[in-house]
Amino acid sequence: GSPGQPGAPAADGGTGGATGGSGAAYKVGLVYSKSGPLASYGAQYRQGLTAGIDYATKGTGAVAGHTIQITEQDDAGDPAKAVASATDLIGQGNTIIAGSTSSGVALQVAPLAKDNKVLFISGPAAADAVTGANRYTFRSGRQTYQDVATAGSILGDVKGKKVTVLAQDSAFGKANVAAVTAVLGAKGATVSSVEVPAAATDLTPFATKVKGAAPDLLFVAWAGANATAMWTTLGQQGVFDSTKVVTGLDIKATHPLFGEVATKINFLSHFFEGAADNAAYQALDAGLKKQGATVDLFTNDGFVAGQMIVHALEAGGGDVEKMVTSLEGWKFDGPKGSLEIRAEDHALLQPMFTATLKDGANVVPQLVDTLGADVVAPPVTPFK
Amino acid sequence: MTPPTDHVTERSTAQPSTTHTPTDVVVVGNTTAAPRNEEVARARGPRRLLGTVPVLVVLVVLGYLPYVPVELPGILPGRVNGPGSLQLLATCLVIGGIALSYDVLFGRTGLLSFGHALFVAAGSYLLTISLSTWALPLPLALLAALGLSTLLALVVGAVALRVGGIAFAMVTLAFAQAASIIVMRNPGGVTGGEEGRPLDRDAVPDLLVGVANAPYRYWLALGFVVVAWVAVTVLVHSRAGHAMAAVRENEQRAAVLGLGTYRVKLLALVVGSFLGALGGVVHALVLGGSNPHLTTSEFTLSLLVMVVLGGAGSRWGALLGGVLYTYADARLVEVSNAGFLQGMPDVVRQVLSQPLFILGVFFIVVVYFAPSGLTGLGGRLIRRSGSR
Amino acid sequence: MSDLVLLLATGLGLGALYFIAASGLSLIYGLMGVLNFAHGAFMTAGAYAAWLTMGALPADWPVVGRLIVGIVAAVCVGALVGLVVEVVLIRPLYRHHIQQVLVTVGLSLAGVAAAQGIWGADPRAIDKPAWMSGTTDVLGARLPNDRFVYVLVAGLLFGGLLALLHLTRLGLVIRAGVENRTMVEALGINVHRTFTVVFALGGAAAGLAGVLYSQYAGAVSPAQGGSLLIFAFIVVVIGGMGSLTGTAVAAVAVGLVQQLANYYAASGVGDLSVVLLLAVVLLLRPTSLKGATA
Amino acid sequence: MISAEAVGWKVGGAHILDDVSLTVGAGELLGIIGPNGAGKSSFVNILSGVTRPSSGRITLQDRDVTGSSATRRARMGLARSFQTSALFDGLSAGENVRLAVQAAGTAPFSPFRAAGSATSTVIESLLTRVRMPGRVRTLARDLSHGDRRKLELAMALASEPAVLLLDEPMAGVSAEDVDGLTEIIGEVRDSGVAVAMVEHHMHVVLGLADRVAVLHHGQLLAVGVPTEVTADERVQQAYLGEAL
């Protein structure tokens, strides 16, 4: 006889029971970096997620009697692998996909969510384009726009001031330049940029250019390697003598890397240990301690993802459309403070922080200011 | 380039290197990789027909896989015909086909190109861009992607082939690197920078979209492999194929015989690149978008690794190398996250939990125990068991 | 004016780093025909060796003292790694050049991944002597002091290697072995040992490059060696594979071009400048700079 | 057929060839002799287009080919062998010959012409002709030295050239086969091919050559019929000595 439907499970029942009867587990798939360059972000995210689900389910790990069954896949930072993993997870019947440590992964997985009608909750990926990607895509972390808006606040009134952005010549850097131009330019600042090609080894020419521009505020958007060399060079060429310097605060492990200039930098921060204090924060802290970890930048994103997953399951069971609707417009308290999922584009409205690094061998961030979610809210980008 | 003197030729037959271009050592010229000679093995008609039998068997088996609902725990994620498995197999096949296209340059003609990624990426990106940005219908987009990529190959080849050996490798690398930088810079928002460009779902047939349609994407990938296989087969048995072998073995000699070596090499490069671009197109369709990893020199390098792992100058070798490499690359993540590691000492566990570590060690082991590639190893085993 | 002085000086410093990184590569390639992709991993090994050593030494030692011990450790570890790799992995594949290269590719993957597994992917800060972080005013430009160190070390290394190759018997055997290993053996000379020495030397140079680059970057990280390796490759190729003099000239050229293009050219061109330089040099002079300088 | 006019070649200041003029006509065999290092191979390289001369002119079939490539000259009907055999090492002896047959002729290179047009009988007969039957399948790299020389000759013959340049075709060929190969070369010449042959086996040269040219320190020391040239005292002193 002719073969059955391609891709169909064996006719005689088999193992397929993905969804269905009461008591069956809710299946959540995670695609994130367990290895590769972003492995430490991934680890923090995963720890936060455990704490978050624990907190939201009050320690039961179950929603209305259904346990939450998490299947993890490592994308090693490679979007191609992430797509394969997500396909696999969706094929296995996971109706919620979460993770995406890097923006590349988030932007490649988001269309899959729409194609296959599953819920996708993006993780630490900061790209603005994740917001408003499609109806099925949400985010549990902050986006670049919010970072930049926070930096702007550090300068106070920027009208007539000169702002220079020192950024890597990459999508991440360009997004920052664009955001600074949009946010601070709109407030009357003159924004220029110095873009550093990825292949540049010695940063002296760029430091010289920055020095030559003599800006009032220098915004540094830098991710990854040779950060220390960059800061050292800026220091050597005397940039700090005349200019206020702002940059984003990365995970703890990077704090010693600012070298001698650490105390001269103003930091904007998404989240750090001691940035906020509320029930959710304490739950995060306690949950992490249980796992032998401590609060750090992306533990928040995992925790919030956990909260969102549980909320969606509570409201929608396995039904994706219901879950989506339940999340839209949802207001809740996360470790950072009160959060809101904006219905129009699924932006996660959230407070942001500014900080400095304390001197000494143990460079510890100190909170300077907390900015309300509305102050740093990105403009609405409706779904395409 | 100063034409090498007779003396150089004299010595190069006897010694592994020449003074003028010691670089040729690593290049394929005097290679010890000893590309196997299928021509020797399959000389006559009936033999050649017989040779196609295993190919057809494999093809039928592969084509039938989407109807096989069996679980192979540990080997494939879920059912063989589950979307996860089929997606994985499709990716393996596409990369295998691309490796086959690279072997046209490397194994057949002895051209060590570090820029093959450029053409694969061109196929992939031109497809996504012509679908989304230029809003072309699919057939036109395919035409545009393949046509422009081939044109690109012609131009790049015409320039790069002015030099040989490592210099050729590096000029192609420079082109590929330039393209990579351009893709990363995301000019006009068309390439999506390091985040890549998703495929416009509305512009491709529904059969290729969505998890449930994984079997069709798989068959598409299989189709590509068949096309590449047939093209390479026809090529190597043509006069051009023989000329390519001649260029690989001894370029100066080929020139003195009156073979237009430049044209032969250009032909090899264009054909290889066309197949590579086709692979890029299929890659974009199977994975649902283009991502900048395809533009990197690491990707070309991994193609080289695949071809040599499998066995240069052999269709089975290149294909098998590509498939296995991709499979290992994808599945080793599972190994490194496997539970049995938990019992091990910390350092060992930390190291083993890096998939790249396992992949690296895997290469070393394969290369070490099968220096002439997996197909070479297979041949050796067959011969040994036959002689006993 | 002061800008130009600064760019030239830092370009030279960069070239010196490139040379140190490329010298070992060029040595191994030129003499053994092995394009050593694991060179980056060797550099990483050197950098971590120095980092661990400096961390293990009493903190009340002056940083310079700890650094010097760290450099010695890096060089030793580099040499040891080179030696072991050659004896265990490269030697059995002597008649298979491409396979040797593949083994080094595998090593480069595994080595970096192992470092990442053990010490994590994130950069770790490494101590740098205060003087090296400081600057010296020359013609109005603030020249970072560490660049002088790199240039000095590169110069010494260059001289030392040239002397080794051209003035010693080992050098002669090495140069002959490059061409025809079988024949050197047939003359009664143990080539195996010579090649092991070469690999160890290359490894030592890589270790040195690794620790100096970590000083330059202010931190150690697993991928560090790899990022320097790309430029080392370019330098070795432009310089004419295996020619030490060519490598030196190319290193300085690449360093300067990169620095100047990054400053004077429009954004984005700087990135392309080096690959463009590479393509142009190769297309105009396929045999590379070697002929002109050697 | 082929002629060199006042050819000179300099490398780094040293004159390797100096003002050499020689012509080989159809059906003529020119023996080129001279001490080691006299410039014979260099001259063959210049004639075949592997090396560009520093001065002078090369004409092939009445066309100036001084600037044209080796490939181009090959397509105009020039074939050559190398002093140390240059073969496609990874291909079998038969495939080496097949390539030579395929590359032959003045027809422009047509990549997709059916590969089988050089039938195996042609290949086998060529290999038999140079006294290495039964070697069709052996990889060139595995051939013994003498067999490589013979294969080299077979490839030069395969293209049925109008001009044939041979650089020491007999070097390393076993004494037994020298006569046979000599005969073949003689036949080729008799069929109207212009042959220039560098050779140190004097009895071969003397038996075959219509004219002999003697090169010495890059200069033409003597040209003439064999007996005349070998009788020349300068030639004896520079080249022959007390020949074995």
Add this chain to the structure above:
Amino acid sequence: MTEQSPSTRSATESPPVLELDDVHVRYGGSHILQGVSFDVPATGVTALLGRNGVGKTTTLKAIIGLAPRAGRIRLQGREIQSMTTARIVRGGIGYVPEDREVFGGLTVDENLRLVAPDEGVEAPVVGRLFPDLVARRGQRAGTLSGGQQQMVSLARVLLRENALLLIDEPTKGLAPKLVTEVADVLAEVARTTPVLLVEQNLPLVRRIADRVVVLDAGQVVHRGAAAELVADVDLTRELLGVSMRREGAA
């Protein structure tokens, strides 16, 4: 199979310098040497003859460890079949390969210094036999003419004291005058060092060889005194397909 020679050994009283006992060489599937046994006496020239492709070069390579071999090979009574090439050479064998194999990137002087680090081209033997090389001491060997390279290759082994020389077609590609000179050199060398010589030039063999060993298809088909072979026209024709007399007359 012709076993004409009554006793090769009677010619020399001292024990042979080299003994081959049932030596086999296989490359992949092909059995190249199929049980080769012969001795090389401690004086004079032993010529190894045979048609193209019979295994002469392979025999030399087997002795020196450059071909995969089985069987027993003794140098001055010591078994060397399992030693590395470098050790065998240091044990006293000098090898002049068929393909010259000079180091093309090194100068003439450097080529010689590899063997004689202190003398190089200044060694008296070089000046005496190959004055051309002294003149070209700084030239890169790769740019030498074929014959000049052959001189470098020969000079290289003569720089050292050897118990035995293996010389593969030394006069191939040499001008007639030089052939004579090389023959003289070899004859002179052979007075102090035994030589195993592979050669196609039969007149030369006749002039300097004391004994001959003839190979065919990987086996020894004849051993005997050189003079005997030369004298026997039929035998020469049978073994080598050619008569020495006629050659000599040419």
